[in-house]
Amino acid sequence: MERHARHFQDELDELKGRLLGMGGLAEERLRMAVRSLVDRDGRVVEAVLTGDAAINQLHIEMDDRCFKLLALQQPMAVDLRSIVAAVKINTDLERVGDLAVNIAEAVRRYLQHPPVKQLIDIPKMAELAQVMLRDSLDAYVRRDLGLAQKVLAQDDELDELKTRVFRDLLACMLRDAATIEPSLDLILISRHLERIGDHATNVAEDVIFMVSAKDVRHQ
Amino acid sequence: MERHARHFQDELDELKGRLLGMGGLAEERLRMAVRSLVDRDGRVVEAVLTGDAAINQLHIEMDDRCFKLLALQQPMAVDLRSIVAAVKINTDLERVGDLAVNIAEAVRRYLQHPPVKQLIDIPKMAELAQVMLRDSLDAYVRRDLGLAQKVLAQDDELDELKTRVFRDLLACMLRDAATIEPSLDLILISRHLERIGDHATNVAEDVIFMVSAKDVRHQ
Numbered sequence: 001m002e003r004h005a006r007h008f009q010d011e012l013d014e015l016k017g018r019l020l021g022m023g024g025l026a027e028e029r030l031r032m033a034v035r036s037l038v039d040r041d042g043r044v045v046e047a048v049l050t051g052d053a054a055i056n057q058l059h060i061e062m063d064d065r066c067f068k069l070l071a072l073q074q075p076m077a078v079d080l081r082s083i084v085a086a087v088k089i090n091t092d093l094e095r096v097g098d099l100a101v102n103i104a105e106a107v108r109r110y111l112q113h114p115p116v117k118q119l120i121d122i123p124k125m126a127e128l129a130q131v132m133l134r135d136s137l138d139a140y141v142r143r144d145l146g147l148a149q150k151v152l153a154q155d156d157e158l159d160e161l162k163t164r165v166f167r168d169l170l171a172c173m174l175r176d177a178a179t180i181e182p183s184l185d186l187i188l189i190s191r192h193l194e195r196i197g198d199h200a201t202n203v204a205e206d207v208i209f210m211v212s213a214k215d216v217r218h219q
Numbered sequence: 220m221e222r223h224a225r226h227f228q229d230e231l232d233e234l235k236g237r238l239l240g241m242g243g244l245a246e247e248r249l250r251m252a253v254r255s256l257v258d259r260d261g262r263v264v265e266a267v268l269t270g271d272a273a274i275n276q277l278h279i280e281m282d283d284r285c286f287k288l289l290a291l292q293q294p295m296a297v298d299l300r301s302i303v304a305a306v307k308i309n310t311d312l313e314r315v316g317d318l319a320v321n322i323a324e325a326v327r328r329y330l331q332h333p334p335v336k337q338l339i340d341i342p343k344m345a346e347l348a349q350v351m352l353r354d355s356l357d358a359y360v361r362r363d364l365g366l367a368q369k370v371l372a373q374d375d376e377l378d379e380l381k382t383r384v385f386r387d388l389l390a391c392m393l394r395d396a397a398t399i400e401p402s403l404d405l406i407l408i409s410r411h412l413e414r415i416g417d418h419a420t421n422v423a424e425d426v427i428f429m430v431s432a433k434d435v436r437h438q
Contacts, residue, residue, distance in 0.1 A: 056436070056437035057437075059436070059437070060434050060436065060437065063434070064434070067299070067300075067303065070289065070299060070303070071295060071296075071299055074293045076290060077290075080286070080289060080290055081286075084286065084289070084306065087303065087306065087307070088306070088307075088310065091307065091310070170399070170400065170403065173392075173396075173399050173403075174396065174399060174400075177392075177393065177396055180389070180392050180393060180399065181389065181393075184389065184392075184403075184406070187403070188410070191407070191410070215279050215282070215283070217275070217278070217279065218275035218276075218278070218279065
């Protein structure tokens with residue numbers, strides 16, 4: 001392998017590493033937001049609300065890095081696809097970080113009220129969203145089509161959970177007006193979790209395109 | 220201008236035209252979704268729910284076109300930035316189309332109940348989201364920094380409207396349990412409109428980066 005090519009491969013590996021780092025941060029913030037809800041811990045809420053500087057910084061750095069690779073290395077085929085995929089995945093991960101903030105905002109309001117029974121299926125939704133996020137990033141790094149497909153299947157499951165959460169909370173609100181405000185916040189939280197699943201799905205679709213050059217969106 | 224360069228400029232102009240076409244479709248679908256709510260028109264709801272094939276098709280075509288330009292033309296500087304911006308904007312516009320579907324889904328449920336007073340500030344939110352979307356695309360085509368900045372300012376206004384809508388509907392629900400279900404749908408619709416504003420903001424930020432090579436996100 002000539003020197004230029006080896007240097008470029010190093011840059012691509014570095015890019016993957018950074019993207020994983022960004023994914024780790026996004027996952028950690030999601031985990032904290034959910035923990036603040038389950039443990040009813042206002043300090044963790046505040047930590048999520050004020051702690052997005054690192055992921056935002058990484059978001060800008062990653063874009064810049066992808067941009068320089070596109071401009072200076074003029075990559076082709078799978079390398080080009082993996083850099084364009086990185087630009088998109090970077091956006092998705094930054095949005096996951098934003099959604100962790102949105103969840104924390106809802107939790108902050110939620111904690112001002114007595115709890116609504118056992119949070120229904122929300123912890124289950126959060127668990128699934130986290131697995132999807134992790135799997136989609138592993139699929140990117142290992143270029144694993146099977147794992148990417150698995151993420152797409154899990155999204156249907158997440159969607160079903162969201163529908164069930166909505167139905168259960170609506171029943172709660174209709175039965176007891178005192179639960180209206182906290183139930184509303186739980187519904188919003190379940191929507192944020194659903195969107196995190198959508199972002200993991202985007203990542204999985206980008207992986208499929210990167211590996212196979214096939215566009216599986218809208219099928 | 221040599222022949223290759225002229226051909227490339229034609230391709231870039233074609234790309235802009237397609238992106239505008241995609242933007243027009245997204246805007247039209249948003250307009251229909253809002254009209255179905257205001258006019259309480261179930262047929263328009265169904266038209267939105269079943270009519271996303273064109274925008275999805277364009278989404279895939281645009282990505283493919285950007286990809287070929289990156290691979291074959293090896294663009295530099297502002298041209299490279301405008302193609303990467305097109306990839307991102309394409310994603311944002313497709314999401315706006317999805318959000319029109321989400322709005323229509325909520326309208327379908329909403330129409331099963333008697334109306335909640337005068338839809339509060341939702342038509343105003345919809346109007347503002349549409350203006351932001353149109354301005355952000357105009358800013359892309361005209362490379363107009365001032366217009367892009369205007370979109371960023373409007374997003375704060377949209378956010379305030381969303382907060383007011385939420386407060387008003389919560390008061391409604393607490394006052395009269397019969398409004399719980401339709402109010403919930405209106406809250407979800409206002410959140411979808413807020414997200415459309417977020418996508419217009421993304422586009423505006425991409426325009427600023429494209430024109431000035433400055434990253435204004437997270438400021």
